[in-house]
Amino acid sequence: MKNTRYIKDIQLDLPEEEVQGIIRRFLNQGQFEIRSNFGGMEYYESGISICHRFFQYRY
Numbered sequence: 001m002k003n004t005r006y007i008k009d010i011q012l013d014l015p016e017e018e019v020q021g022i023i024r025r026f027l028n029q030g031q032f033e034i035r036s037n038f039g040g041m042e043y044y045e046s047g048i049s050i051c052h053r054f055f056q057y058r059y
Contacts, residue, residue: 019059023057030046030055032044033046043055044056
């Protein structure tokens with residue numbers, strides 16, 4: 001299976017606090033856990049399905 005990567009840059013025009021709340025709910029529902037060994041950067045990982053899912057965001 002080939003590794004795939006999806007990147008999407010969008011402009012939200014929302015306050016950072018509102019975006020943080022939305023992201024936290026998404027991560028909790030997807031059972032993501034924080035990790036920090038990817039080049040010293042934090043990312044989130046979820047292994048609840050057959051394939052692992054990784055998530056990283058900047059705002």
